[in-house]
Amino acid sequence: MAPTLLDMATSGAGTSWLMVVGLLALRLAATLAMTPVLYAMPLPPSIRMLLLLGLSVALASSFPIPAEAFTGWGALLAAALAELALGATLGLGILLAFGAFSVAGQLLDLQLGFGIAQVLDPVTRRPVPILTSAFGYLSVMVFFLLNGHHALLRGIGYSLERFPVGAPWSIANAAEPLLKQATGLFSLGFALAAPVVFCILLVEFALGVVGRNLPQMNMFTMGIPVKILVGLIALSLWFAGIGGVMTRVYASITSTWDGIFVASTQPKGPVR
Incomplete structure (x- = not known):
């Protein structure tokens, strides 16, 4: 029978x-x-922390635990920095995709003159124009409608296979x-x-002729x-x-993450 979380916590591997x-x-x-996934809805910080801990426990229970992975505070600190750097790198791939919106x-705000009217962006915590904020909310809504959060969790789970917890990894492969x-x-x-910009350009031409x-x-x-x-x-x-x-x-998120995962498994030198 597989050990439960309580057995693991009370044993030597706890x-x-x-x-x-x-x-x-x-x-x-x-x-x-680094993504608007958690910040699209006004959740309290405590709820976000509990959600992260719950996901961490669920993922950690599905993968083998290293018996003696960390033998000191120095190794633990190095592993923590490596995990933060890896998470930021994966998050940058998501941030660049949402940056297109x-x-x-x-x-469009510049073309339509909406740059003056601004609202608060929940992700960056700064005022942004109206259509920029609308595109941001639209991107998150469609992301959830397409089950992008499921693909995101699967990608994080796959990253545990390519980059085990605490294992060193090269940031050059992700560049x-x-x-x-x-x-x-x-x-x-x-x-x-593009289609909206083209229509506005035609309107500019028409107004110029008129x-x-x-006069x-x-x-x-x-x-x-x-x-x-x-x-x-x-x-x-x-x-x-x-x-x-x-x-x-x-799809650019998936291609970027696949590129990072594939680059991490390529041999560093010629195979003899």
Whole structure:
């Protein structure tokens, strides 16, 4: 019969199990702290900590516990720093994907003139324009609707197989996948807002022609409401076909994590 958590806590492996849970909680905290997954809903900090501990206990119970992994405070501190760095690296892959939505929102806010009106962003704790915040909430909502949180937990579980708790890992292997994702950040962000930007560009051309032929009209006063109206209508229509681009954005998380995991298993030299 498999030992229960109480048996493990009262046996000689109880200390090692508690260390594994604590280190795994550091990895989860560093991963989720850089993403809007936990901050999209106004949960108290104590609830977030209990959620992280619960996930850590569930994951630690599914993987083997090293018998004598940490023989001193120095080894434990090195393992904690390695877990924080690994969690931050994995979280950066998620943050870059959600950053594409921020790029799209800021681009539309600039084109429609919504940059003045700002609301509080729950992730960054700073004021952001309206459409930027709306794109952020939309990205989190669709992420949960597509069961992205299930894929996220599976990815964290798979990371325990590639990078056991407390094991050393090389950050150089993660540099190339993250740089590749960062280079595609602005292209994906522009793809999220490209049809709306194109409609606003056509409106700008039309207003320029009208202002050229009717100089007595105040185009600044008339142009702003027209651009806002056309932009919001185009954005509402674009939401019906934005799913394909959003899928590409979320897929960038999987490709980046796969690149990190595959790079960690490649041989460092020629095989003889």
